[in-house]
């Protein structure tokens with residue numbers, strides 16, 4: 001490989017690819033554990049320190065039975081967890097379908113016509129919902145948030161709205177004066193955090209008068225029984241589908257959702273899957289309305305969200321398919337009945353206590369509120385708030401519960417709350433009743449309470465008795481589509497999953513050389529711990545003493561990531577790169593504010609930057625000033641200097657990706673950092689390309705002030721077909737005071753300066769951190785340095801072998817690239833009418849996933865092989881590109897026309913290749929088996945090229961009856 005590149009050794013290549021002044025002489029140290037077995041053992045000894053109690057904490061997180069068929073065939077299957085976001089729909093129809101199922105489920109349950117294909121968590125989804133209201137014409141700049149939303153939702157919303165200068169009124173929707181304080185939107189929760197269910201019809205009327213949106217947080221299981229928000233006039237519904245088949249996982253990853261009315265579809269954030277047609281006119285799925293997204297609209301995008309929670313949305317949607325409407329209704333009714341029975345028992349205990357006290361001291365007033373259940377039975381679902389009458393007794397209840405390995409929520413000084421879920425058993429209920437009685441009687445040796453017989457009470461309850469009265473009882477049908485009926489047995493579900501997976505190209509199929517995405521190996525040993533109960537069974541708000549294992553893991557991760565990036569501090573709260581960007585920018589704002597320079601709000605961004613950068617700047621309430629790139633693809637230093645000087649009064653930051661999104665280690669990066677610092681700004685490094693830096697240099701060493709990491713790129717968390725991700729942010733010492741905290745588990749130390757909460761859970765998606773921990777410990781700093789070297793070697797080898805066929809758009813002065821490079825195919829349009837997209841689709845015929853298309857330069861291909869690919873796979877890809885070039889030459893030579901050739905007609909699907917009607921000017925063999933190796937191993941795209949316009953013109957983002965026509969085995 002070195003010969004091909006023209007260097008004597010890998011070390012020489014690295015010295016030519018990376019500027020001298022930023023290469024480590026001595027790299028910082030991250031230790032490694034030798035071998036997969038030993039590393040797993042060490043992680044197990046950490047995990048063992050976590051204590052898994054039965055959780056009744058609620059607050060949007062519930063235990064769930066994950067159907068084993070989904071664990072084995074989805075969560076543990078590389079076919080599902082390794083694919084990328086479905087930007088190439090012809091080889092992604094499987095997960096596009098499961099995401100469409102998810103959207104259909106959300107739309108049906110919420111009663112709103114459109115849903116996206118997931119967001120990051122419930123609290124950020126609430127923030128996104130409020131941001132949607134900011135895109136509407138309205139004279140008010142305020143929003144209202146009910147005090148009965150989950151506290152973590154309120155915190156995140158305050159951070160997000162605060163960034164945009166939007167005033168958040170927090171209060172009681174019944175008493176708030178909406179007439180005199182008009183708001184753009186009111187955000188309420190149904191059922192609320194205290195378990196209560198309100199009738200929002202009157203609120204809807206008030207909001208209609210002020211032309212304000214009604215946004216409703218919801219719980220999916222309850223909506224199988226309750227009137228859905230869409231039917232009482234909500235414009236937007238949001239929530240989290242965690243209880244549909246996902247582990248608690250210390251807070252995530254889980255799929256949040258956002259559904260909206262027809263009027264709001266153009267401002268709905270995140271990915272939306274829609275139905276379109278392929279070039280044969282057959283129905284096919286694709287990501288719709290992408291013109292809203294930041295890779296097109298940049299700072300004018302509806303949101304900065306990019307990676308979301310595709311894999312988790314897939315599981316939740318499939319959970320609904322597996323249970324069907326009947327299963328879910330029966331589950332919800334069971335939970336509701338259990339809650340009724342529990343409430344009856346607690347009331348009986350309360351009555352006994354009142355009677356005993358009255359007997360003992362008839363002259364004293366009967367004590368109020370000992371085990372008094374709050375709200376009417378008709379106004380709750382799975383949660384009961386219980387007044388304990390005193391702080392002492394509330395403490396006692398919590399303590400007694402802990403002795404029985406149960407966690408309750410401390411709702412207020414004198415009250416606790418209990419939330420039930422599908423995993424609650426009769427034994428749990430008996431223990432719950434016992435805990436209350438025991439808490440009361442243990443302090444009083446004379447006390448004697450009869451334990452109510454909860455089993456009998458539960459057994460005597462009928463469905464009719466617990467059914468909701470008007471206006472809460474759901475009458476409308478849901479999940480009526482065939483997909484929610486057909487796969488209710490394990491055999492059917494297994495086959496459905498296998499069928500869908502066979503349509504999707506993941507790393508188990510071949511190379512995914514997507515530039516900027518780092519589609520590297522997600523090693524099985526790294527993946528195993530994620531589903532250990534000791535990680536998965538932990539509630540994010542469990543008491544700290546039960547999370548000792550997690551705490552050690554968090555500490556070690558923060559230290560290792562800070563070391564790798566060359567910084568002093570790290571937060572694990574942001575749950576995607578976009579959220580790391582938002583967090584970092586908010587911290588920069590706060591830093592300037594604290595230094596008496598609140599006017600610093602301009603962020604310089606090179607034109608080559610990823611779309612999330614400008615979109616995050618807008619989300620953080622700052623402004624973008626673009627910096628040009630020079631003809632060599634580098635940031636134009638003269639322009640950078642000019643812009644920094646011009647904006648010196650208001651300069652907040654430079655956001656820069658390194659190596660650049662053009663695939664080059666720019667020479668002047670240190671100078672760029674110095675210029676920004678001279679004019680008072682901070683340097684934010686986008687760490688998406690960290691796979692080229694680890695162990696060789698670092699953002700801190702280069703001179704940046706902070707950087708986010710995409711753990712789902714460099715640090716091996718699989719991409720899941722579009723998420724989960726994790727976007728920790730590492731920062732220099734002077735920025736540590738501004739790191740996010742969390743209202744529920746805050747380290748308080750720096751509370752005053754902190755920017756607040758940015759995710760629902762204190763450590764974002766905690767249960768996938770073990771994946772990156774495994775990687776870091778298996779590699780150590782030395783191993784990561786080798787990985788970076790090999791990634792750079794592979795990219796340079798490919799560039800060297802391809803450069804005589806297609807120009808490499810940008811290299812450094814010495815002619816080398818970093819860990820990725822741009823193949824310039826723009827000239828082919830003139831020569832043969834061929835565009836980058838044609839090559840991308842033709843690569844599917846050769847059994848490859850296309851490189852990144854048209855980013856950062858339109859009509860080019862950006863290739864990133866990563867260190868995980870073998871030489872033979874890399875050579876196979878090179879062979880494919882060279883052969884495609886021969887096909888282009890045939891068009892040029894007039895053998896085939898510009899419009900009817902193997903490239904324009906790509907990809908070729910099996911039906912057309914074996915059909916008796918073959919009307920193409922080239923043979924079938926050329927279409928399907930352009931190289932011999934394909935005869936032994938061939939991946940067939942399942943649909944032909946998608947019609948992009950049709951799908952957006954007539955948006956169909958939900959399954960419709962009979963559409964199973966596109967499912968041949970149904």
Ligand SMILES: Cc1ncc(COP(=O)(O)O)c(C=O)c1O
Nearest residue numbers: 306307516576577578610612688
């Ligand atoms: C350069 C760059 N920055 C930021 C992001 C956004 O990260 P995420 O998708 O995790 O939000 C990406 C994602 O592809 C990227 O390539």
